[in-house]
Amino acid sequence: MLKKSLLALSLGSLLFGAQAMAADYKIDKEGQHAFVNFKISHLGYSWLYGTFKDFDGSFSFDAAKPEASKVQVELKTASVDSNHAERDKHLRSADFLNVAKHPTATFASTGVKSTGAGTADITGNLTLNGVTKPVVIAAKFVGEGDDPWGGYRAGFEGSTKLKLKDFDIQKDLGPASQEVELIISVEGVRQ
């Protein structure tokens, strides 16, 4: 009797535990409901936006236990696109991203701290232009639920600011343009 209920309990906790454990999501690259954008000041007069078109990644997330979440993203730096071929070529050069030498950039979370209802600070290591530095992404949970095609999805948006010099980016774009804001907006499909 005791044995049986213990077994049921452990089985139950195993099953339930598995469910309560964070689910794994894969970034929806196929449908491309995911964006890694950046924004940098032009001379202090306007914002220049650009995007990285080729990246992939995954995250694990459980709304009940946001602090157990994890995220990792890998990005091809040559896929940078700011809607101007000459500028993109320049961005890929050694003046900026040096994509021949550093073709990938990665982010891997090391910790998540809840900062309120549906918001969290995701700390992690960002490797960009061959330099690895800890960054904090201020993230916001956008929503989750069944999709119309039999899957389950969850989405987030987050941003962080990087000093270009911190990542060994050589070109000086002037006093108003020392920092770039990275804006990451991703939807994951539960695996």
Add this chain to the structure above:
Amino acid sequence: MQWRNSARRYGLVSILLHWGVALAVFGLFGLGLWMVGLDYYSNWYRRAPELHKGIGILLLLAMLLRLLWRLASPPPPALASYSPATRRGAALVHALLYLGLFALMLSGYLISTADGRAIEVFGWFAVPATLSGVDGQEDLAGVVHRWLAWGMVGLAALHALAALKHHFIDRDATLSRMLGREHD
């Protein structure tokens, strides 16, 4: 001086085209190397690439005119004193200079038009994009442009050294006839 080429001398059109193209090629090479290193706040940061592209398109027109002019008014034949090897070598280098310059200009055009933008030539006219949006187009065209530029400048230097060799060592009319002198 006559405009047209004859069997014994180069005419003014060919001479002006030859030296104009030489000046433009070396000028564009220097300008190109210099402009990619400019500070973002330099007065020339925008002007230098505009000049490079504008002059490059004018050079393309000059080269097309040169090709047409070769047909309309063929250049004088090789000097009688040239050995068969010299004739073959010169013909090969001349062909490579023509081909290489066209490829060089085409690659430059493909960088600037990779996103479908036209190339503005000093506000006089614009050359529209044709091939655009190929994956990595501006990067590939950029690599080709850089190496062809070095190659063409090297080949042009060889061409110039050969002309000087003809002038000072062989003491023939190779160089002087490109400056307008009549020869036998």
